[in-house]
Amino acid sequence: MCQNAKWIRRARSLLLVLLTAVPVANAQAQAQAALLWAVTNSVAITSASRQFMVHGDPELPKSSSQITPGWTRLTSQGDGELIELEPRSLAVTCERIKTAVLSRLQLQDVWRGRIHLFVGPIPRNEQPFRILPDQYLDGWQYRLYVPRKFSWKGLVRGISEALILEIVNRNNRGAFGQAPLWFNEGISGLLLNEHGRSFITEAYTYRIQSERKPDPLAFAREQLRDREPPSFADLGFPDAGRLQDPAEWRRYQAGAQLLVHELQSHRETRGILNAMLPLLPNHLNFHTAFLEASRERFLSLLEVEKWWALASADFRFRDPSTLWQREKILASLASVLVEPTATSIGTSQTARGDIALTELIRTWEFRLQEEVLRRKVLQLRILASHAPKPLFGLIMNYSRTLEQYLAARSGAGKDSPSRGTVETRTQFIARQTIQRLTSLDQQRRAL
Numbered sequence: 001m002c003q004n005a006k007w008i009r010r011a012r013s014l015l016l017v018l019l020t021a022v023p024v025a026n027a028q029a030q031a032q033a034a035l036l037w038a039v040t041n042s043v044a045i046t047s048a049s050r051q052f053m054v055h056g057d058p059e060l061p062k063s064s065s066q067i068t069p070g071w072t073r074l075t076s077q078g079d080g081e082l083i084e085l086e087p088r089s090l091a092v093t094c095e096r097i098k099t100a101v102l103s104r105l106q107l108q109d110v111w112r113g114r115i116h117l118f119v120g121p122i123p124r125n126e127q128p129f130r131i132l133p134d135q136y137l138d139g140w141q142y143r144l145y146v147p148r149k150f151s152w153k154g155l156v157r158g159i160s161e162a163l164i165l166e167i168v169n170r171n172n173r174g175a176f177g178q179a180p181l182w183f184n185e186g187i188s189g190l191l192l193n194e195h196g197r198s199f200i201t202e203a204y205t206y207r208i209q210s211e212r213k214p215d216p217l218a219f220a221r222e223q224l225r226d227r228e229p230p231s232f233a234d235l236g237f238p239d240a241g242r243l244q245d246p247a248e249w250r251r252y253q254a255g256a257q258l259l260v261h262e263l264q265s266h267r268e269t270r271g272i273l274n275a276m277l278p279l280l281p282n283h284l285n286f287h288t289a290f291l292e293a294s295r296e297r298f299l300s301l302l303e304v305e306k307w308w309a310l311a312s313a314d315f316r317f318r319d320p321s322t323l324w325q326r327e328k329i330l331a332s333l334a335s336v337l338v339e340p341t342a343t344s345i346g347t348s349q350t351a352r353g354d355i356a357l358t359e360l361i362r363t364w365e366f367r368l369q370e371e372v373l374r375r376k377v378l379q380l381r382i383l384a385s386h387a388p389k390p391l392f393g394l395i396m397n398y399s400r401t402l403e404q405y406l407a408a409r410s411g412a413g414k415d416s417p418s419r420g421t422v423e424t425r426t427q428f429i430a431r432q433t434i435q436r437l438t439s440l441d442q443q444r445r446a447l
Contacts, residue, residue: 360372
């Protein structure tokens with residue numbers, strides 16, 4: 001008996017080396033590893049599509065001895081909901097998540113990289129659900145170590161990210177490619193909003209599902225009700241320190257979900273994400289891959305930012321709960337279109353008043369204008385997100401006029417063959433902008 005136990009311990013040690021320390025390079029080694037799992041009283045469950053192999057101990061906890069294999073039991077710990085995982089049920093859950101990911105991306109199931117999940121005690125140097133890629137002669141495979149008790153939402157996010165990695169590196173023989181954080185969070189967040197815990201296999205559990213289709217942007221609406229979504233630049237390169245704040249992290253997740261949803265919802269941007277994924281291994285960052293995939297729609301990151309600003313503002317416009325009354329919008333717009341000033345009179349008196357943006361552009365130096373006008377653009381974007389449809393277009397026209405002026409003046413200041421030429425050019429730019437603002441003012445007063 002003692003000799004048998006000693007032999008089993010040696011077999012388990014050898015198995016750990018084969019499956020976790022050294023990539024399996026050929027079919028013979030894979031067969032030997034599978035044999036060792038069987039001999040050492042462990043199981044390796046293959047999912048329906050054969051992409052997932054779930055490894056673990058088939059024995060159930062003593063507290064659940066009356067439950068047959070294939071169960072998941074919900075427990076609670078702190079603010080999170082945990083499920084106890086068993087290989088058979090986890091294989092089914094993985095296939096459900098995979099079906100939803102492929103449906104969201106509108107892709108066929110033509111996988112090449114196998115995903116191994118190890119359920120049980122986490123090795124000392126590993127973290128729960130850290131995805132470990134292994135490169136083989138015929139491509140990439142992935143290892144995930146999953147504790148027996150784990151958050152069901154974390155499980156959905158982790159499996160979703162592993163599937164996205166497989167799609168990115170499916171035909172990759174070079175450097176390992178990764179999708180940006182906003183893409184992973186956007187896809188997994190939308191799936192959680194649409195399907196919730198229906199991904200999770202639960203034995204002896206009845207589930208009543210409403211026929212009403214869930215709103216995939218419910219989380220984004222809640223989190224962005226009174227806040228602006230992150231810019232495209234902030235989504236691409238977020239401040240790790242700020243994301244430690246739970247409120248900022250939820251804002252980031254909401255922005256990521258909205259960005260993915262908007263890109264997939266419009267005909268002119270629908271194919272960008274799918275075209276970007278296989279390009280990621282060939283680029284140092286996702287920006288260049290994104291622009292290459294979207295060259296028929298966006299010529300620069302500045303155009304992407306402008307599109308995102310309009311798309312996110314339009315999203316908030318579509319939510320009636322965030323709209324303001326017409327009178328409030330017009331009053332707020334009037335206050336944005338002027339800048340408070342203070343002028344010294346004598347030695348102890350100050351005259352206070354407001355200067356219109358048209359007069360500010362005509363009389364102030366550009367270095368003084370620039371800070372004020374950039375602040376006004378931001379205020380106009382925020383105001384537009386609360387404006388009803390008839391006023392939304394007017395406010396965005398104000399914003400675009402100021403943005404175009406700032407871009408033109410910045411360029412004019414850098415390209416200066418002579419002082420006279422620069423002054424003539426900047427005067428022309430200012431005059432054109434003042435005319436546009438005056439025309440918009442006339443439209444505003446006519447409302």
